[in-house]
Amino acid sequence: MNRIWRRWIRPRLAAPPGEPRRVTAARRAAIALGLILLVAEFAVALQYSGTVGAILIASTAGLAAFVYRGLQALATASVQAEDPDAHRHLVDPETRLPNRQQLIDTLARDIARAERYRHPVTLAVVRIAQYEDIRTAWGAGTARQAVEHVAETLVRITRASDFVARLDETRFAVILLQCTGAQAAAYTDRVTLAVSNRPVRSSAHLKVPLYVGVEVTALEYDAARFRGPLEFLSQAGGDLILQAVRPPRAQRSALAHDPRAMRQQLVRDYYPDGDVKDFAEAYREARSRSRHAG
CATH class of the missing domain: 3.30.70.270 (Reverse transcriptase/Diguanylate cyclase domain)
Structure with missing residues (x-):
């Protein structure tokens, strides 16, 4: 029994950091009620059998779920009634989802x-x-x-x-x-x-x-x-900031002083698959595409 208490019941009764006291109290009350109803179900199962026992067990389980949800709703409503704006800064105003x-x-x-x-x-x-x-x-x-x-x-x-x-x-x-x-x-x-x-x-x-x-x-x-x-x-991809990869300062200055190298770099970016064409041929192809598109 002591092992069950330390391994299963005690961790579920512990209050997570940041949880309101009323919510913790409601959760503990719901767990206690569930344990009481579980014992009652075992007693019913030993005392009765057949359809009557199944109906009593199902009714007690439904009652436990109903009371648990009710206690949670009361605790949440009491917290919101004390401070209506407490959770407003935690909700996205456009989609009404948590932020x-x-x-x-x-x-x-x-x-x-x-x-x-x-x-x-x-x-x-x-x-x-x-x-x-x-x-x-x-x-x-x-x-x-x-x-x-x-x-x-x-x-x-x-x-x-x-x-x-x-x-x-x-x-x-x-x-x-x-x-x-x-x-x-x-x-x-x-x-x-x-x-x-x-x-x-x-x-x-x-x-x-x-x-x-x-x-x-x-x-x-x-x-x-x-x-x-x-x-x-x-x-996971929630806070990645993609920065543009820039060449070193020396390389940028070298390209700026060499127009032919700059043209080759532009053509290479225009054809990312590695098929580097002559600048004049690439220019004629681009003009032909825009003429047909127009």
Whole structure:
């Protein structure tokens, strides 16, 4: 009994950092009620058999779930009543999803819980593809509706136990609990198909349907590899800052003083596959393409 208490019951009664006291008290009361009802179910199972016992067990289990949800709702409502603006800074105003700060707090708690119970946790980062092109071609309103379309799709296809948040203008993050990196591959495929299969409901009255694509990456947490939630979020693709690769100062000055070398560099950038053509031939081909396009 002492082993069961230390291994199963005591860790679940411990209060995670940052959790309100009322929520902790409600959770502990719900766990105590669940234990009492579990003992009652064993007593019913020993006393009765057949249909009557099954009905009593099912009714007590349903009552336990109902009371647990009610205690959670009362605790959350009391916290919000004391400070209505307490959680406003943790919600994205455009999509009504949790923002980056709430994601980091939740990720820290989920990582600590996963390390305690040795459960896998995976972080998926969803990025809207060609967002700037959509904004330039169709306007800021359509781009905002594309963001709402991706947010609604993520909420619709993600499990209730997982956590969906918005990182920035073009990226979302999903915490997948008890999910390995290999299992997250099916989720990434599902997100890609679900987003791209439905057109965006645009208010611009487009004559053709507008479809949005996403790029999804998933990374499983490894305590030996990452030092905390911030490094895990960064390696998963949530905080990577891409910097333009510039040549050294000496090389830039050398190219500036040699027009022929600069032309070759421009042609090489124009043909990234390595097929470097003469500058005059490349210029004629570009003029021919623009003439046919016009």
